[in-house]
Amino acid sequence: MDFDFSDSEIQRYARHIVLKDVGGTGQMKLKRGRVLVVGAGGLGSPLAMYLAAAGVGTIGIVDDDVVELSNLQRQIAHGMSDIGAPKVDSARATMLNMNPEVTVQTHQMRLNAKNVLELIGQYDVIADGSDNFETRFLLNDACYLAGKTLVSGAALRFDGQVSTFKAHLGAPHPCYRCIYHAPPPPDAIPSCSQGGVLGAVVGTIGGMQATEVLKELMAIGDSLSGQLVIVDALAASFRKIRVPRDPGCPLCSDAATIKDLSCHEH
Template identity: 85%
Template sequence: MSDFDFSENEVQRYTRHIVLKDVGGTGQMKLKRGRVLIVGAGGLGSPLAMYLAAAGVGTIGIVDADTVELSNLQRQIAHGMKDLGSPKVESAKSTMLDMNPEISVQTHNVRLDASNVMDLIADYDVIADGSDNFETRFLLNDACYFASKTLVSGAALRFDGQVATFKAHQGDPHPCYRCIYHSPPPEDAIPSCAQGGVLGSVVGMIGGIQATEILKELMGIGDGLSGRLVIVDALGASFRKIKVPRDPGCPLCSENASIKDLSIHEH
């Protein structure tokens, strides 16, 4: 395995990947050279961070400005009792490096907004949206489109969740998030997890699917989820995959897009 610049420890660590026909040493090296930014170190970001770290993604960034609270521990598995009051990015980093000291973890203890989003995503190959609000989801979608970054988005509430990959910057037929939802819904139209609740294992399911899609994107294997939306109904134990076409009237990525002066351009 020396041709792939792996240490002996890495060969042993990733052996179950390397023996996979579709991964091998080549795929594992792509993971080692990959750079992923996770936005949110909570319910979705926790399993995401842990699986990407365990898989050997070489550089993983985490953006979150919150600290660990007791109510987080029902689902945010990157944190524990010893981390109460600590920044989530530092708690997650500690967990990730404990799992795999061979990787690099970059922490961004800030709240992502229009003033910093372009700088935060600039150095990463794939962006993972593990946020819990529509404002951040739309901002990330728009920023990734303008920066030509692949976005893997997840969401969960109560017993349901969804995952999709967006790379509208590659052109037709790839849609963006706004091809599904043209604009954020009215405030309080959809409850937050704090208001509506969420089964802890459901965010684990969604975060795990996101992690798998990110690994596939980095390695260039399998069928991705661009143009498709996976919908999970945990109570009904059902998974649906529906096609999401590019919207010719999308305000962001259509030929006649109306969004030309987003605030992210001002920074």
């Protein structure tokens, strides 16, 4: 692999390049990588910032919201001067201030069944930092149908979880529906605005997502596909549980009933 690094890039990524599992080869994979971050909020902020700092060549951010004062307790890509601005623009400015060597593409929009496949088709790995089940299921289904790797995270109160989904590769890899068969009824699980969330917890989960994305791009370490990491910040505990592929999954099993995204259309 040709290492097309500038002098400033060699200096910037020196701590990566000396890692035997990364080196110049891994750093070049990051430089050539394309990652879509869904959500520029609590999870998406640290996730996108670490991807930019790591030198992922092209990072897309999709979010349709604007910055509010209540966001700043946890959404570290934004500041007081960004209140009222689109989150994708604020996050992009923060990322480029950190690392002008990367390309940040903004998508100020809400994902739906009509636009998701076209959008994710532009990227190698999809990182889900959304805050609602509708988007999580949509991304899971779209990534499976498009053959994309999905790194998913969630956080509420003092708890969080992270996993990677590569069900498009076949058994034994599960998809999100193998764990959560269908979205819960409305209001069954409180949102962050209703239930609250400790700001540092989303930082932990977003940072873990960034690590898993970097590993997937470089093809190093053990993938979290088939594993779910559960974080309990109050107990200071991390638990990893095995998640098998569900033979009755409506999406990824042999008897799957979901063949397209029409189930997400309203």
